[in-house]
Amino acid sequence: xxxxxxxxxxxxxxxxxxxxxxxxxxxxxxxxxxxxxxxxxxxxxxxxxxxxxxxxxxxxxxxxxxxxxxxxxxxxxxxxxxxxxxxxxxxxxxxxxxxxxxxxxxxxxxxxxxxxxxxxxxxxxxxxxxxxxxxxxxxxxxxxxxxxxxxxxxxxxxxxxxxxxxxxxxxxxxxxxxxxxxxxxxxxxxxxxxxxxxxxxxxxxxxxxxxxxxxxxxxxxx
Amino acid sequence: xxxxxxxxxxxxxxxxxxxxxxxxxxxxxxxxxxxxxxxxxxxxxxxxxxxxxxxxxxxxxxxxxxxxxxxxxxxxxxxxxxxxxxxxxxxxxxxxxxxxxxxxxxxxxxxxxxxxxxxxxxxxxxxxxxxxxxxxxxxxxxxxxxxxxxxxxxxxxxxxxxxxxxxxxxxxxxxxxxxxxxxxxxxxxxxxxxxxxxxxxxxxxxxxxxxxxxxxxxxxxx
DNA sequence: TTATTCAGAAAAATCGATTTTAAATAAAAT
DNA sequence: ATTTTATTTAAAATCGATTTTTCTGAATAA
Numbered sequence: 001x002x003x004x005x006x007x008x009x010x011x012x013x014x015x016x017x018x019x020x021x022x023x024x025x026x027x028x029x030x031x032x033x034x035x036x037x038x039x040x041x042x043x044x045x046x047x048x049x050x051x052x053x054x055x056x057x058x059x060x061x062x063x064x065x066x067x068x069x070x071x072x073x074x075x076x077x078x079x080x081x082x083x084x085x086x087x088x089x090x091x092x093x094x095x096x097x098x099x100x101x102x103x104x105x106x107x108x109x110x111x112x113x114x115x116x117x118x119x120x121x122x123x124x125x126x127x128x129x130x131x132x133x134x135x136x137x138x139x140x141x142x143x144x145x146x147x148x149x150x151x152x153x154x155x156x157x158x159x160x161x162x163x164x165x166x167x168x169x170x171x172x173x174x175x176x177x178x179x180x181x182x183x184x185x186x187x188x189x190x191x192x193x194x195x196x197x198x199x200x201x202x203x204x205x206x207x208x209x210x211x212x213x214x215x216x217x218x219x220x221x222x
Numbered sequence: 223x224x225x226x227x228x229x230x231x232x233x234x235x236x237x238x239x240x241x242x243x244x245x246x247x248x249x250x251x252x253x254x255x256x257x258x259x260x261x262x263x264x265x266x267x268x269x270x271x272x273x274x275x276x277x278x279x280x281x282x283x284x285x286x287x288x289x290x291x292x293x294x295x296x297x298x299x300x301x302x303x304x305x306x307x308x309x310x311x312x313x314x315x316x317x318x319x320x321x322x323x324x325x326x327x328x329x330x331x332x333x334x335x336x337x338x339x340x341x342x343x344x345x346x347x348x349x350x351x352x353x354x355x356x357x358x359x360x361x362x363x364x365x366x367x368x369x370x371x372x373x374x375x376x377x378x379x380x381x382x383x384x385x386x387x388x389x390x391x392x393x394x395x396x397x398x399x400x401x402x403x404x405x406x407x408x409x410x411x412x413x414x415x416x417x418x419x420x421x422x423x424x425x426x427x428x429x430x431x432x433x434x435x436x437x438x439x440x441x442x443x444x
Numbered sequence: 445t446t447a448t449t450c451a452g453a454a455a456a457a458t459c460g461a462t463t464t465t466a467a468a469t470a471a472a473a474t
Numbered sequence: 475a476t477t478t479t480a481t482t483t484a485a486a487a488t489c490g491a492t493t494t495t496t497c498t499g500a501a502t503a504a
Contacts, residue, residue: 037456038455047487047489047490048488048490049274049487049488052271052275052456052457053274053275056279056282057278057279057281057282059279060278060279060280060281060283061282062376069455069456069494070455070456070496081372084370084371084372085373087371088371088373095313149309149310150303151306151307151310151381151384152310155377162373258485259486269459270459270460274487275457290466291465291485291486291487292466293485293487446503447502447504448503448504449503450500450501450502451501452497452498452499452500453496453497453498453499454496454497454498455494455497456493456496457492457493457495458492458493459493461489461490461491462489463486463488463489464486464488465484465485466483466485466486467484468481468482468483468484469480469482470481471478471479472477472478472479472480473477474476
């Protein structure tokens with residue numbers, strides 16, 4: 001009946017894993033907070049075993065800290081780590097984008113235009129901006145998708161999640177958003193023109209501007 | 223009593239996690255093999271819950287594939303993935319080594335010499351070479367340790383484990399080993415001389431030679 | 445006051461058993 | 475003979491309860 005091929009899920013993700021990851025990246029938990037397992041069990045309406053398995057996976061992924069027999073905590077935030085993450089993002093995402101531009105085909109070009117369009121049209125006020133965030137992540141994923149390295153994509157995804165813990169602190173800030181949105185379209189343009197060098201330069205600048213936003217929020221948040 | 227400060231375990235690792243990781247990297251399980259949980263439970267003499275939590279962490283780490291409700295499998299090996307891993311190792315480890323040379327202090331220099339010496343003196347025939355492998359991993363870890371990026375170190379560690387799944391296929395091969403051992407000492411020398419450029423070039427060559435060993439083993443293994 | 449020890453309480457980790465799901469085999473139908 | 479459908483078997487996932495460990499705070503001693 002259904003001709004659509006399901007996405008080849010690299011790691012089988014359960015509903016509880018997805019929900020926790022979303023809430024951790026979205027800043028629903030305070031940094032440094034110790035998670036009360038029984039409270040989570042109630043809040044997410046899930047059994048102990050699936051919950052613990054999700055927490056273990058998130059700890060291995062880097063969104064939680066697991067201490068000896070002392071349960072799980074949300075990792076602290078620090079200026080040093082934000083700098084680290086932003087710098088690595090610049091290196092890895094730039095590398096991946098250049099490779100994607102070298103190898104991406106016509107289908108990729110169409111995907112890029114589609115992802116950019118959906119992001120532009122997204123209603124930022126809907127669902128606390130969650131829908132916009134989803135499309136934004138998907139857009140950046142599409143930019144680097146045909147880079148040819150599954151491990152590079154994996155690391156980039158991980159860094160994105162970490163970066164977003166800083167970028168999504170506090171409430172919305174539509175002022176800077178404007179400039180970043182424009183860059184999204186310029187990134188697509190340079191990709192379609194196969195200008196790898198300029199594309200990478202713009203990606204560097206894009207990440208740097210996002211970094212400034214994230215840093216400002218981090219400093220306002222402390 | 224004990225004045226030694228325990229290593230700041232990033233992710234709390236249980237005995238069962240360490241054992242499984244060691245055996246997965248060491249090739250004790252066949253690639254593509256489906257893990258029989260009850261058999262593991264017996265073999266490692268451990269309860270179901272700690273075992274499952276370890277398996278979940280290893281899946282998030284990339285040493286296992288977790289399928290919908292179909293348990294865990296050992297990831298397949300492929301030429302494409304080996305190439306991917308080797309290429310990324312070259313980029314990331316080269317980057318980290320250069321940064322380490324720029325920032326490493328006198329303590330690092332001493333650690334380097336010590337790690338290289340221990341590796342040289344290691345008895346390769348002992349414990350199926352497990353002790354040599356441990357020291358080899360530790361040596362490479364030391365090379366990049368003061369690079370200043372915990373996330374970069376994390377990714378490099380992960381890639382090392384993946385790479386070793388290929389490199390450690392089949393029995394020992396002492397012939398090529400000689401040349402690689404010499405490079406270890408040259409890497410230390412260039413690091414002590416703070417010659418970042420030359421050090422990175424040698425690191426590139428070192429990984430490339432290791433890659434050739436791993437590739438030969440992979441092809442012999444199929 | 446400061447530090448130390450010892451309950452009591454709370455929480456995490458683990459275990460054993462149950463439920464659910466997928467795989468394998470056999471029977472029936474096209 | 476091949477495909478389809480039941481039935482059985484095996485394994486994975488989940489649950490509830492138990493055990494173990496850590497945390498808290500009061501009481502004692504320095």
